[in-house]
Amino acid sequence: MSILSVRNLSKSFGGLTANRNISLDIEDGELVGVIGPNGSGKTTLFNQISGFTKPTSGTVTFAGKNITGLRPDRVCAAGLSRTFQIVRVFLQLTVLQNVMVGALLRHHRRADAERVAWSVLERVDLADKARARGDELTLATRKRVELARALATGPRLLLLDEVMSGLTQAEAQRAIALLRELREDVTIIMIEHVMEILMPISDRVVVLVEGEKLVEGPPAEISTDRRVIIAYLGEKFLANGQ
């Protein structure tokens, strides 16, 4: 049975259609990549699944439960956790405290939450930064803190919105290694701009173009798909033309 099932999801902002009739099934244990040019509706899709944007039409079913239009905190409590494209680390709090906010969802006592937070920090290799404050961290570390925080809520499904963008080559390599480990016990959907990152780690790639699902399939197929190449080349052409 699929853990997440999206049916005919559409979202319009006034006259602009950000998502049109998107359907998607994610199996338990999968790592699925979502790519698409800027403005193709990737983040809108995440926002609708995670409860930040109410769909215009369509349904989202998570672990057999209809979560369409549920508040973000309820979605998170149901076991679906997300990160943000533009990092939203609590800047005044330490790394440990950031992660504790997540851990407190399922561990109401502070001492328990702290224990869980430490174990998550160990896992994502951030324990040495536990006492640093959010505003002292580099972008790569902030992204990692967001990931740790989301993990601390004990999710079954993680939605990662461009956790790699802005990272150096070495940092991206570390992040990929981490995702490989994480996918052992959590299902992951990740938005990325760069196909090279998704290629080696994802089971399946979904391509969005202009708010619609263009194609989905194994990464090797996607990277040679004519329609995908055209969609991306078009973007490059525009970028060069400016």
Add this chain to the structure above:
Amino acid sequence: MTSQISTSGAGRGDTGPAPTARLASAQLDTGGTRRELLPWVIFLASFGMFPVLFTSTYAHNLGVLVCLTAIMALGWNLLGGFAGQISLGHALFFGIGAYAAAVGGDILEVNPWLSIIAGMVLAVILSSLIGIPIFRLRGHYFAITTIAIAEIALIVFLNWSWVGGATGLSIPLQPDSLVNLQWSGRQRWEYYYLTLGIVIAILIATRFILRSRIGYYLIAIREDQAAAAALGVPVTRYKQFAFGFSAAAVALAGGLFAQYVLFVDPRSTFGLIISVNIIIAAVIGGVRSMWGPIIGAVVFYTLTEFTRLQFGGTGNALNLVFYGLLVMAIAAFEPNGLVGLGARFRRLMLHWRSR
């Protein structure tokens, strides 16, 4: 776990950049009991001894007002300082508390404690009803709406003849006793220690709230509401909690104030100046610290009395000029208020000593 502040001396070097005195994060931190003890000792000793050292009616009266302001600023700070929802209309709850005591004493003739508790309950109910629509607003819109609601209450009470309209209500004299919440002595021992006891109770409550899940969630909401929601924080419910807590504290202060002066009228209870005074006290002291509102309340009254003594009756307006300048300076240079300034100073001393 050691507290964050204590790492500025000892654990240097673990985290790369030199650890600084982190007010917001320190509030949430575990243990550090020894560190925590010092402010308590200073607070209890100074506040406990104050009316013994200064025995004039004037000093006692000042002490009561400081404690009442501290109660309000502490309550307000949980919502404004920790949850980051700036209310400019808490006079509403002060007025509700004061009028509950006055209506109970003058019209219904019930025990003042009962009236005050009823006032607090009413304030909490009112805060939940108001919270439903206004917590949909953020930032300035929230702040402006709170002013509007308090002003509406002022106009309602000015025109409501059952509660005395613009003339207000007087609470009839009763024999001196704790039950009657009235003492007619020249000195103000009883009122002072009663209000001080309530300050201590609210401080303890604040401490436990901050170190529980609620504290983490409130600060997470202040830092980034969307991120908090994404981590499973039911944002509105926690804002409502902070709003209810602050409403109850301010209503309690209002009830005690009415019982202390035995008179209420709309302008001195629902007036904008009450809301502003609460905020001045919290902001001067430091909104990200549990102790900020206490320090703020002391400094607020010290400055008020200083200007009054220096410049006589006309000093009344001058103290406001002072506060205006002080609040601007704090906003510009040290948003953590005097507590933040103290932390800076301590860091500087540590730095000097380690050279």
